Amino acid sequence: MxxxxxxxxxxxxxxxxxxxxxxxxxxxxxxxxxxxxxxxxxxxxxxxxxxxxxxxxxxxxxxxxxxxxxxxxxxxxxxxxxxxxxxxxPTNLGQAAEDLRAGLDGTLAAVPESLCDKVAALLAEARTVWALGGPLSELAAEYLIRQLASLRPGAHRVPGPAPARARTVLDLGPSDVVVAYDFRRYSPGTARFVRAAHERGARLVLVTDAWGSPLAAQAEVLISLPREASGPIAPLAHEIAVTELLLVAAAALLAPTRRLADLEELTRSLS
Missing domain, CATH: 1.10.10.10 (Winged helix-like DNA-binding domain superfamily/Winged helix DNA-binding domain)
Known part of the structure; x- marks a missing residue:
């Protein structure tokens, strides 16, 4: 296409x-x-x-x-x-590599430093951070939480089953942040959770594409990415690249040296 x-x-x-x-x-x-x-x-x-x-x-x-x-x-x-x-x-891998490189350049250009800093402040200051995505973008949400949990407490993946999601929403408030990755075709499950969280006052960081996610109006911070790809493969690399930028900016605010050292020591002792 x-x-x-x-x-x-x-x-x-x-x-x-x-x-x-x-x-x-x-x-x-x-x-x-x-x-x-x-x-x-x-x-x-x-x-x-x-x-x-x-x-x-x-x-x-x-x-x-x-x-x-x-x-x-x-x-x-x-x-x-x-x-x-x-x-x-055979697939033209050279062209695919060029397309990926161009797509990454466009993606990184869509997230200026001021936007990264705004998201980083939310990730650093929130009481809890919850992340979720759709069928593929959930991998970016998982990556965000795995890395963020090393930098600060209170970083969680949104659970899958409806009862567990309900318990999560029950305790959300204005001091909590939800990070949602939502791309065409937009996930109804993501929309339901985000809207329920928004009604509780939680603040939304939305990483989406240029086509207009139905959640865009509820986002406190909106990151719109291009979605170029070579062939039928959805460019997950773009979402991961932006997530890396947000994590680097958050780490600069959190200064987690002691926490990371404790984590490494505990990992060794539990291995």
Whole structure:
């Protein structure tokens, strides 16, 4: 999808669209090109909007209607299929490495020092820090907590089962911080926990993409990352890189030399 001009066009116009048309674009990009190949009514229902709202998107894009948009998507899909027949073979690892490098540069540029410092202060001063993510981004949340727990007490992964999550939310308040990693396709479980925590007054650090996580309005600190990748692999490296920056900034505030020394000694004695 990353090399498809129509998908790129949808992504480029997304920030300028009204909310209803944004919802249609999210459905299209989440399931591209297949979401574009059904009926207009089916697409509108998936996006939670009316057919006229969905239709306005394709007029705005200059296609003159949904049928012309579908034809362009089908034509592009056929061209890509023919191209793949010619280039099928070993993955171009050199290009993948270049794409990863460029993606990391863009990701790090999206997190200026002032933003890192703001998150670091929350991580250092909170009574407790809780982190969670979706099916893949939960790995970044796990990494954050494993490292942060070495720097300070009270750093925890949000548990999975609903009863355990309820007990966690029960004790949250304004002195607690939730760090959520939320990327397309956005996790309903993450949204439910974050909204419940927000109602209790917990403060939210949201690491997300540029497509507009439904949790963005509740975030005290919002970190929006580009999500470039080569091929079908989601770029977890970007999330880990940003997490590293936040941890380094937090460590500078916490000065955990004594704690780390005690941790190392205890680890040796328990091994």
């Amino acid at each position: 990353e090399n498809d001009p129509i998908a790129a066009r949808l992504g480029a116009v997304y920030p300028e669209l009204p909310p209803g048309e944004r919802a249609v674009v999210r459905v299209l990009l989440d399931d591209y090109p297949f979401a574009a190949l059904g009926s207009l009514r089916a697409l509108a229902e998936r996006a939670g909007v009316s057919p006229p709202t969905a239709s306005r998107l394709f007029d705005r894009l200059g296609f003159g209607g949904f049928a012309a948009f579908q034809a362009a998507v089908r034509h592009g899909a056929r061209d890509r299929s023919q191209l793949l027949e010619h280039v099928a073979g």
